[in-house]
Amino acid sequence: MLTAAPMGLDRNxxxxxxxxxxxxxxPQEEESLTTQLERxxxxxxxxxxxxxxxxxxxxxxxxxxxxxxDDAVTNTPRVEEFLESAPQRRGNFFVVPKxxx
Amino acid sequence: MxxxxxxxxxxxxxxxxxxxxxxxxxxEACLKRIEAVEPQLSALLTICPELALAQADEADQRRRKGxxxxxxxxxxxxxxxxxxxxxxxxxxxxxxxxxxxxxxxTVVERLRAAGAVLLGKLNCDEFAMGSSTENSAFxxxxxxxxxERVPGGSSGGSAAAxxxxxxxxxxxxxxxxxxxxxxxxxxxxxxKPTYGRVSRYGLIAYASSLDQIGPMTRTVADAAVLLEAIxxxxxxxxxxxxxxxxxxxxxxxxxVKGIRLALPKEFFGEGLDPEVRGAVLQAVDLLxxxxxxxxxxxxxxxxxxxxxxxxxxxxxxSSNLARFDGVRYGLRVGEEDRVQEMYxxxxxxxxxxxxxxxxxxxxxxxxxxxxxxxxLKALKVRTLIRRDFEAAFEEADLVVTPTAPTTAFRLGxxxxxxxxxxxxDVYTIAANLAGLPALSLPCGFDSQGLPxxxxxxxxxxxxxxLLNAAHALERELGVSERWPPL
Numbered sequence: 001m002l003t004a005a006p007m008g009l010d011r012n013x014x015x016x017x018x019x020x021x022x023x024x025x026x027p028q029e030e031e032s033l034t035t036q037l038e039r040x041x042x043x044x045x046x047x048x049x050x051x052x053x054x055x056x057x058x059x060x061x062x063x064x065x066x067x068x069x070d071d072a073v074t075n076t077p078r079v080e081e082f083l084e085s086a087p088q089r090r091g092n093f094f095v096v097p098k099x100x101x
Numbered sequence: 102m103x104x105x106x107x108x109x110x111x112x113x114x115x116x117x118x119x120x121x122x123x124x125x126x127x128x129e130a131c132l133k134r135i136e137a138v139e140p141q142l143s144a145l146l147t148i149c150p151e152l153a154l155a156q157a158d159e160a161d162q163r164r165r166k167g168x169x170x171x172x173x174x175x176x177x178x179x180x181x182x183x184x185x186x187x188x189x190x191x192x193x194x195x196x197x198x199x200x201x202x203x204x205x206x207t208v209v210e211r212l213r214a215a216g217a218v219l220l221g222k223l224n225c226d227e228f229a230m231g232s233s234t235e236n237s238a239f240x241x242x243x244x245x246x247x248x249e250r251v252p253g254g255s256s257g258g259s260a261a262a263x264x265x266x267x268x269x270x271x272x273x274x275x276x277x278x279x280x281x282x283x284x285x286x287x288x289x290x291x292x293k294p295t296y297g298r299v300s301r302y303g304l305i306a307y308a309s310s311l312d313q314i315g316p317m318t319r320t321v322a323d324a325a326v327l328l329e330a331i332x333x334x335x336x337x338x339x340x341x342x343x344x345x346x347x348x349x350x351x352x353x354x355x356x357v358k359g360i361r362l363a364l365p366k367e368f369f370g371e372g373l374d375p376e377v378r379g380a381v382l383q384a385v386d387l388l389x390x391x392x393x394x395x396x397x398x399x400x401x402x403x404x405x406x407x408x409x410x411x412x413x414x415x416x417x418x419s420s421n422l423a424r425f426d427g428v429r430y431g432l433r434v435g436e437e438d439r440v441q442e443m444y445x446x447x448x449x450x451x452x453x454x455x456x457x458x459x460x461x462x463x464x465x466x467x468x469x470x471x472x473x474x475x476x477l478k479a480l481k482v483r484t485l486i487r488r489d490f491e492a493a494f495e496e497a498d499l500v501v502t503p504t505a506p507t508t509a510f511r512l513g514x515x516x517x518x519x520x521x522x523x524x525x526d527v528y529t530i531a532a533n534l535a536g537l538p539a540l541s542l543p544c545g546f547d548s549q550g551l552p553x554x555x556x557x558x559x560x561x562x563x564x565x566x567l568l569n570a571a572h573a574l575e576r577e578l579g580v581s582e583r584w585p586p587l
Binding site: 022036 | 339444
């Protein structure tokens with residue numbers, strides 16, 4: 001059903017994707033990424049040539065040995081050690097900037 | 102170079118066992134070598150001499166008490182995407198520049214249990230994204246065979262350090278060729294195991310359905326020793342396999358007669374350097390003379406493997422790297438802003454250009470309106486690539502290809518062109534997409550004295566067969582006897 005991959009990557013699209021990806025891009029980065037991604041995606045659009053009707057996506061093929069385990073806690077809490085890496089902490093909490101006004 | 106540094110792990114272990122050398126002596130020799138060559142090579146992001154010497158002394162003590170474990174006193178170094186408790190682990194990224202993990206990766210626990218000594222952490226492309234190690238946020242690593250050339254990537258530090266005799270072996274990670282391509286560039290052995298053979302717990306994730314940790318060594322026997330030390334089921338990685346781990350090193354044998362080799366014609370076409378082609382075909386000839394059966398096959402979806410790989414890998418990366426948000430560990434920028442801005446500023450400052458590019462590509466591939474055309478399409482083509490190999494393996498035991506289309510390229514040569522850089526993974530990514538084990542073995546040198554690698558790809562969990570064929574070839578070629586001029 002798909003004949004060609006949708007293109008149309010412009011500066012606005014790049015901004016939209018950057019917002020989704022939580023990346024603050026500089027105007028220069030926006031510009032170079034627009035060109036680079038356009039070029040990469042146009043090369044990648046050759047995927048649309050491959051007939052894939054009735055072909056299942058490879059989601060399970062490679063998890064042949066998938067197994068589940070008991071939902072049990074096996075590690076001992078090491079709160080102090082984990083909080084040592086925190087950019088900012090207060091007591092036993094990670095501190096983040098204001099989320100809502 | 103001190104002679105002891107040229108020993109294989111196998112030979113070193115014999116000497117340690119007979120107490121002809123001590124772990125302290127060899128560790129000191131490695132640290133001296135590191136001090137001497139690092140100013141030119143820059144393979145290590147973190148060197149831990151105190152820890153290494155303490156571990157070496159402990160190994161010597163245990164040895165004196167009559168203890169013996171497979172790697173007791175063997176100095177190794179690890180790619181810096183493998184977390185080490187108490188030793189800084191950066192993934193070659195600013196965002197983790199000062200990160201000291203509170204836990205060990207499963208492979209690190211296993212190496213410690215086997216008695217290995219940790220010399221330090223090796224440079225790589227940031228978050229293992231790249232093919233030249235030029236994407237490290239800290240510095241470039243040079244190729245010990247020619248300092249103006251890249252060591253390959255992303256495990257370029259691992260390959261350079263092993264080739265230059267800074268350590269006896271290392272671990273790398275391979276998502277699209279990141280063990281095998283640098284191994285080829287630096288003239289060493291690199292093995293990407295079957296997906297699920299080695300636990301990924303504690304590997305800083307790039308693309309979880311493709312990532313595998315594997316050994317990088319100077320001989321095939323050494324790769325066998327390291328693989329058996331790190332492989333096996335791990336409850337902390339749900340994709341790790343419960344299949345028992347064979348004793349690869351004990352079962353290592355020259356086994357070539359009657360082995361069926363397949364040469365995929367798509368891997369010998371346009372873009373392949375003639376000298377690389379010549380060396381690989383010569384290696385095939387040597388195997389044939391020993392009784393291997395050779396036939397040409399077709400892997401018809403090869404031309405689609407690069408877009409398939411980059412769609413899947415970047416989609417998974419965009420999700421995996423969402424965890425770097427400045428909240429729990431790592432860099433934080435924009436403390437005084439609101440939390441959303443803090444995330445975006447932290448990631449803008451903390452990630453390098455290639456990482457941003459891949460996050461953007463992956464976010465795009467997964468976003469509404471594009472998911473079916475790119476991501477889902479790539480997953481379907483991945484099935485077809487896997488099926489190509491299944492068909493080839495109906496009539497063959499191993500697939501033989503070049504590891505990379507050229508020998509090590511010049512520093513800076515592809516740095517400005519992301520697509521050209523992506524194309525250098527053309528021969529290695531199929532094994533990741535299909536989940537198959539693959540090994541790169543040095544098979545010669547080009548006219549400029551740069552190493553050439555031949556790649557063997559095997560069936561699921563047939564690492565032994567790969568190692569045996571490589572072992573046979575290694576003996577015939579004698580390439581691993583040569584040392585870089587550094």
